Structure formats: C-alpha cells, structure tokens
Amino acid sequence: MSDEQDPGNPFDRALADGRSEVTSTASEVDLRDDDDAEFVSEGMGAETDIENRAGGHYTPECIKHTLQRLLKHGLLESDRRPNEYALALAHQPELNRLLEPLDFELRIDEIRGLALLAIHRPFADQDSEDGDPGHLLVRRQRLTLDQSLLVAILRQHYIVHEQDAGIGAGDASLSIDDLLPQLQVFFGDSGSDSKNENRVRQLLDQLQAHAIVSEVDSAGQFTLRPVIAHLANPEALKALLGHYDKLVNRES
Incomplete structure (x- = not known):
C-alpha cells in the first residue's frame, strides 16, 4: 500500500471539519516543565476575571498564558499541565469570550482531563464548495x-x-x-x-x-x-x- 497522500481519505476530512473535536494539535504537547511552575506563582494568585484597569481593558496574565498555550498546542492535559488545565476549567466562559472573534471555542472533557481548542460549531458547519472548512487559522x-x-x-x-x-x-x-x-x-x-x-x-x-x-x-x-x-x-x-x-x- 502506498504512503502517498490520498485526497479522498474520509478520516482526514473528519479531522479537518467541525465534526472533529480537535482543530489541530500543532506539535507534541510538552510534559510538565519549568514554566508550569512559574505559571503557578504568577498566574493562580492573579485576578481571574477580565476587568477594566486604568480606564483600559485588561486581561490577567494567567488567562493570557493559558490562551496562548491553547492556541499553540490545541489542548491542555490535566496530568501534564495541571495548573493551566485547572484555570481553563475554572474560566471557560472568559476564555471562550476571547476565542469567539477567531471562531474557536474551548471544550472541556472533565472525565479524561482534557481542555480542547475546537472550531466553533456554527462556523464549522459552513463548508466551502470544495468541502474544506475554510478556517484561515487552522493548519490542515x-x-x-x-x-x-x-x-x-x-x-x-x-x-x-x-x-x-x-x-x-x-x-x-x-x-x-x-x-x-x-x-x-x-x-x-x-x-x-x-x-x-x-x-x-x-x-x-x-x-x-x-x-x-x-x-x-x-x-x-x-x-x-x-x-x-x-x-x-x-x-x-x-x-x-x-x-x-x-x-x-x-x-x-
């Protein structure tokens, strides 16, 4: 059997469209490392709701950090990055509000301990003529x-x-x-x-x-x-x- 890419592969389409849970796991998710410990000291003690400071809109560093990690890797696992997963679980509405302009959403699988970045379902249902979901930020x-x-x-x-x-x-x-x-x-x-x-x-x-x-x-x-x-x-x-x-x- 050839290893050449098959454009008609039905499983590949399921990975790319809105019926798949995960948009993309861009790279191997790191095991717990030093910046997770730094996140504990700087993030978990910060204000955790989005608020106005000095007349401007302020997003706490802990939420920024978690959001950036989600956008980079596509998921957070409770056994590998427990503190970031815990914050994603506790502040799913705030994170989804930040993700909404990008047509992404955060989904939580509490049983398996996963926080997943996914294409927002209404957007995912709008397939283009060639069947590609067409999200500009998703690397197929x-x-x-x-x-x-x-x-x-x-x-x-x-x-x-x-x-x-x-x-x-x-x-x-x-x-x-x-x-x-x-x-x-x-x-x-x-x-x-x-x-x-x-x-x-x-x-x-x-x-x-x-x-x-x-x-x-x-x-x-x-x-x-x-x-x-x-x-x-x-x-x-x-x-x-x-x-x-x-x-x-x-x-x-």
Missing part, C-alpha cells in the same frame, strides 16, 4: 491513508482500554507487537519482521507530532494518549475502514 494536516488506518486501530485499542479500566483511566500502554497482526491484514506481510516493525515504528513517529502517542522506546513500547478519543467520530472510523476494505479488495 492531511494524513496519509496508512496513518489514518493506524489512528483508527489505535482508537479501537483505546476504547478497549477504557472499557477495562474505566473512562478517564489515562494513557494506555501498547507495543508495536500489539498492532502488527491488525496492520498486516491491510498492509500485507513483507516477509521480514524487521521491515514490518520499522514500518509501524515510522507511522507511530509521525503520529507523535499530533500528540496522539508518546515516543516509541527501544523495546517497541509506547503510550496512547486520551486525546485520541476526540479525533474522529465513529461514523468517520467506519467510513475509513470501509474505504480501506474496498482498496484491499480492488488489489486482490
């Missing part, structure tokens, strides 16, 4: 068909994880060996275990940039992050798998 990150298939399989694994451990259980631990049998149904067997593993590892490395998975370690282990539950709806996943089945049957 088209996935290849192989990447999209892997996302669908990973989401199935995460559903099983939540069924076993409960919704909100956090990251799911997986290995490349867990994925190979399912992927080989569609990719076929190259005849070389190392080639099969390297192909999956390469796809996982590409998805890491979307904050879906962690880095794969030397033993082929990685963690699957809760944001995958918001990347596409079940209808989009079903359409993707049906599309892939047709391609496989066409080649057989």
Whole structure:
C-alpha cells in the first residue's frame, strides 16, 4: 500500500471539519516543565476575571498564558499541565469570550482531563464548495491513508482500554507487537519482521507530532494518549475502514 497522500481519505476530512473535536494539535504537547511552575506563582494568585484597569481593558496574565498555550498546542492535559488545565476549567466562559472573534471555542472533557481548542460549531458547519472548512487559522494536516488506518486501530485499542479500566483511566500502554497482526491484514506481510516493525515504528513517529502517542522506546513500547478519543467520530472510523476494505479488495 502506498504512503502517498490520498485526497479522498474520509478520516482526514473528519479531522479537518467541525465534526472533529480537535482543530489541530500543532506539535507534541510538552510534559510538565519549568514554566508550569512559574505559571503557578504568577498566574493562580492573579485576578481571574477580565476587568477594566486604568480606564483600559485588561486581561490577567494567567488567562493570557493559558490562551496562548491553547492556541499553540490545541489542548491542555490535566496530568501534564495541571495548573493551566485547572484555570481553563475554572474560566471557560472568559476564555471562550476571547476565542469567539477567531471562531474557536474551548471544550472541556472533565472525565479524561482534557481542555480542547475546537472550531466553533456554527462556523464549522459552513463548508466551502470544495468541502474544506475554510478556517484561515487552522493548519490542515492531511494524513496519509496508512496513518489514518493506524489512528483508527489505535482508537479501537483505546476504547478497549477504557472499557477495562474505566473512562478517564489515562494513557494506555501498547507495543508495536500489539498492532502488527491488525496492520498486516491491510498492509500485507513483507516477509521480514524487521521491515514490518520499522514500518509501524515510522507511522507511530509521525503520529507523535499530533500528540496522539508518546515516543516509541527501544523495546517497541509506547503510550496512547486520551486525546485520541476526540479525533474522529465513529461514523468517520467506519467510513475509513470501509474505504480501506474496498482498496484491499480492488488489489486482490
């Protein structure tokens, strides 16, 4: 199966349009770092409502910081940036008021501990003639068909994880060996275990940039992050798998 981008990929469209929960996770979300501690000392003690000061409109630094982090990464996770997530949860109306001119909105998944930046639904429903949502600030990150298939399989694994451990259980631990049998149904067997593993590892490395998975370690282990539950709806996943089945049957 070719890794070339497929403009007809239904899963990619679901990621880009308003039916997807997350607009874009522009880069791997950082683990908790030093500026999170700085945020605690400077932000959490500040006034948390937008107010007028010295005759002008003033937005507290803590809200500015959280808003900028949302615009940069697309999401905040409670287990990685707990203080920023807590502020987003407590001040969702203020943040949404600031996001409204940009046709974005903040959505909170309290069970999974996620604060998500999304396209405002009324805007997302206004598709252009070519089907593109047309939001000028959203960087369209088209996935290849192989990447999209892997996302669908990973989401199935995460559903099983939540069924076993409960919704909100956090990251799911997986290995490349867990994925190979399912992927080989569609990719076929190259005849070389190392080639099969390297192909999956390469796809996982590409998805890491979307904050879906962690880095794969030397033993082929990685963690699957809760944001995958918001990347596409079940209808989009079903359409993707049906599309892939047709391609496989066409080649057989």
